[in-house]
Amino acid sequence: MEITISRSAGIRWLGIAFTILLVGASVFYLMQSGMLAGWLHSSDAPKEEMPPLSAIVAENGVETFYTLDYTETADTWLARLCIQSTETGCNYAEYLIAPSIAALMVTAQPQTGCTASSIQKVDFGDHPEDGAEMAWDWEIWKVHLALDAPWEGVDKEQDVYVFVSTSEGEWKFDHILFGEEAAKYVEVTQ
């Protein structure tokens, strides 16, 4: 028996097969990304936006930075912070920040935890600016923090500005902006 497919019929079957593949790939993508589940449940649950990963990194960095216990050494504090920091951020903390933390441990004897929540992204960019290879993104987040037990002379709640970057391939905490460094954002956001 000889089966003969005309040229026009072949093109039609090829089109159908391509369409099936396209639809299948789209459904797979929507399932993997969670968007399909979001659509299916959007009608029976209030929508709760997850903050972006960069904001979560900023929050975690702030919480670690301001969790202080004077019974620990500054080195212990530094070790916790450096686990989640970029290498440069860890260097800043070790050589520029840790001596001040050590002094604070003695003078104010803080013993507090910290809860942080991101408020808004106040700046972003990439580095280097000309978009060369190996470019990485950076963001600055305004983060609200609340201390469990503020030490004498500081407010229980305050806003700080946090530099996070993807310089090491994923979003990582870099540093909390110095007051002088953050001044321009304070003026803008207040």
Place this chain on the structure above:
Amino acid sequence: MKQHIATMLLVVLLLVLFSPVASVSAQDGDDSVWGEVLNPDGSINYDNLTDGGIVTESADWMPDIPLIGPVEAVYHIYETPSGNLVQLPSATTLFFMALNPQASGMTDVSSSLFSGAGTMLSTAGIISAMLNGSGSIDFSGTDYVNSEQFADAVIAGDADIWSLGTGDILNLVWNLASMSIEDGSLYTALLLYTPDNIPPEFAELFDLYNDDDIDIPAPARCPAAVVTPGIISTEGLLIAPNYPLVTGQDPDKRGVDISFSASVAPTIHTYYTEVPVFDDACRALNFDGQASDCTRPNGLPGQTKREIVGWECQQHKDAYPETFSLAYGEIRLTQESKDWILDTLSIRYPGAYVHNPKFTWPASSGSSTWSYTAQRAPVADPGEWAVYVGGQTSGTPVSDSRGFGGPAGLFDVWLKETALVQ
């Protein structure tokens, strides 16, 4: 564009700063004050300086860490023989001092020296120095037409160094800090303060490391040393017979047995030593970076230190045994007995005389006790005899040799007399 500027600034600044203070030249102030700081070749005369070590200071002109406070300023401090203070800020600290020359006291310094090939770091600060030397910086994309204008704006407070780009200045600061970390001697400026010109904040800093006048009690005045010579005891005894008869009347010619003995007790050297009494006190911080663990009476942080709070005299007694280098025993007819023989006995026995009034037995010793027994001493004279013991001691490391001697006992020698009774 701003990041390009920051990069250029860093390069120029590193060039400016990368000469350790091995050879410096005075840029302002009185050169004579540096005579005790520098050798003729321009190197630092460390042998003439008291090293105060590396100290940190919380200075409000350093960058502010939210809630924590400012980044610690770091200096190496030396004191000159005349009381001047030489302050060597770290590269990072110098950078921020230059940004805040008045607040940091940089403009009030008595005299200053900076390293680098003729680099002039005036009180306008390191900002102008690095900008003046960076002619290639392109300011066309900024509000400023050239580096001098930008420097003036920074110094005047019209431009903010932190505005150059987020993270860029921090990178610059970090590079300066890492230079200091990698090379502990990288100090590019010497700031000298005469005693009457130390800024209050620096004086406060120095207070951290200097105690107020502390009353250190003077050592106690202990009693003088005393040497107590050991007591010398002597004894002389008649052993036999109980009633000795003069040999002229004794058909056995028995004589007397006499025992001599002497002993010397150890010499005692009593002396006193001054012993400090210690107690814990909260005193100024050390330069070693160790954390404070107490609060001083003046309210400043301090460190617990053991110090002398008093003195006491501790008595010591050493005993030195002494020996007899020479000893002798002797018996002597007393003077009263001699007189009796010559005055009284001679009436009844005309021609009576004293035959032999003294017998001596010398002997050596070598120990702290000595004894000797003389046997059958032929005493021919009646009366009372005194026993003597004498000699000389060897002395001790704390006392001289001494002689001794004297009566150590008595015994009688008898004479038989015949009397007619009517």
